[in-house]
Amino acid sequence: MSLRMRMLALIGLFLALLAVAGAAVMIANARDAVRAEMASALDLGIAVGRAEAGQGAIPDTVAALDRLGLRHLRFIAGDAPAEPLGDDDAGHASAPGWFAALIGVAPQARALTGADGRVLLTVIAEPEDEVAEVWEDMRDLALAMLVAGLLLLGAAWAAVGRALAPLARIEAGLQRLREGRYETGERDGLAGDGVPELVRLGTGITALAEELAAAGRENRRLGQRLIEAQDHERRDIAREIHDELGAALFAIKVDAGRILRLSEEPKPEAFISERVEIAGRARAVLSMAADVHRLSRRILVRLRPAMLDQLPLGEALSGLVDEWARREPEVRWSLDVAEDGAPAGIDGLDEVLRLTVFRLAQESLVNALRHARPTCVSVSVRRWTDRVEVEVTDDGPGFREGPSAAERGGLGISGMAERVRALGGELSIGPNGGQGTRVAACLPCVPAGLEDVA
Template structure:
């Protein structure tokens, strides 16, 4: 059942002509949505963290660079002092190299670098792509090393943010797994909630399927979720409403069947009271005319009229018997069926007729008893007329809140198996539909022809 589709079909005449979009699964939507949200969160977090790390690296290196330049300028001897200025500049360069975020290089007057101890680097350097992202614009300062009146060399101080970048990378290495774990937890929680909702929706779907199959006494269980509980209450209310409507419809159908039986009885009574005496009077008049010894041609005509009148009387009697076919009020179904089989035994003494019924059989209502009686009479009569059976077995069973009547015969099989459906089968199917019963037309099974009528009990 698709309420949306129904509304579209009735509310918009062109809805059925539009191409239908492929349905999406809720699990796929939840997984895609949570994964997309995590990717967006990851990307935003990464951009923010890298931006903050870049600003931090720039601020730290600038501060260290300014301090190193100031300290070097203050510590270098003046041009008039009689000291080894190059040796002092080398010690200053080594000290700067030992500091964070900066490095230094000393060159002599010819531009050759003075050999200094290697500067310590970070234990766990950052990958190149991280270093390129976080590295600020390099800064450098050239401080001349002089001793009046000569320039002995130059001390170059540069920013070196590798250690600060390495620290940022270590923080990022801790943050990325945390983000991954948070993503897995978020996706897991989303899928668990989605699975819970789908299970509850599955219960609602099962209840709707029960309704579709006609079992309106089933009810959907509460889901434990406020929104779904409201939907569950609506589904159960719909099932209760349909059950009431079906019960009322069956009551009206049963009433119509009862009235139809009363009308059939009235018609049979009219036929018996009016046509019967007239046909009898006609045959009496024909007999009286024949006693006057008419001419041969007239005698032959009177004889023919007498034969036709007898045939009409026989047909009228059969019609009256068929119209009056209904169970006697106050007699149980088993007794009624036994009387029916005794009548058939007189019609076909060579056929073995048997009734299989439990001692305590639930009694159907009036409409149900009429429907079962007519089903049994029609089915047994068809077998005797068309299948030439040696044995016919009638079974009555009451189980699972229903009453089942079954007719089995070992004859040649009815013509209905060839694919044609007679008026008798159509009538039985209509009665079954009216009463909410089920009718199975004749079928062959292990050499027997079996037909069945199953009617629910109130």
């Protein structure tokens, strides 16, 4: 049932209850009034009957009393049984039997006796005429209430329809949101026509549409940046494969071909020199193979750190810092891993969070050495019950702090910011207490299924 019909049904029920209560009160009052009228009529009939009975014979007295036309009264000589009053005797149409039963007032009789105790005259007060009057009044009142109720329901139908008209526009707006169209159209379209509740609802939907539109634009921007980062990464890998791996493989191919030719066509007069050349080219092949192996490991580490599959996160971070310490021994390195209120520690994080924490530390260290030329670099990872905090600081020259620090950075920083944002976290990059740079990230710890969110 629609809201409009429910409101009208509620109003109709209220009117019906009001009518029933009014009818009950009117019937109770009518019952008392009819009883009082019958008692008064009996008193009048006895008084008039006594006065007429002293003037002549009883039959003549009854005829004289009937000619008086007293309402509700009948006179019978002696104590003869009363005959019911017919419709022709009443001044009004008779009331329905069920209504007379509700009034519940029966005909009343009183006898007028003489000095010898003999019943001279019987006075009967019959309520049918009075009940018929009450029925006519209540019927007319019920008809008037019915017309007024119908008019009220019609007015309520129009008023409720006008008040709820904005709901159709609100429903259309929600349908547009469901279809991914966030344009709200005319701003007054969801105003609610002055109804405060609908105004608040329309304002909320408009604000939601604007936020969804902004989120859609942001998602498109992030998607474009991610595609650019992926293309850049692929170009770097392709360039490394072409420039280094391709050259090394070509050199291996040349040396291997030369070794094969020297071994297939031995010349006795140049045996020693050929052996020397074969040995030199074999060593060159081994050196190139080692370079290819190192290059392949570097590419694989860029694609996915193998140590995360073999070591816990804490040991992987320690290995990362130790590797940089061997490469840059003049820089002071420190790693601090703290676990506050988390039984499993950082090693209990799920795979996406572990990889994100490692990538944050890895990219921050690369950026610190590439841009800052620091003398001290520190890495801090703290695991709380509901979040993980990663902080990398250095004492380099740093850069200006601002809301778009991540935007001004390279694709590495942009990729970190987008990855942290995709996981529902926050990333801030700014000065470290006036000198150096501080990269801080806060990631929420959520149950399994984070991969879908990422």
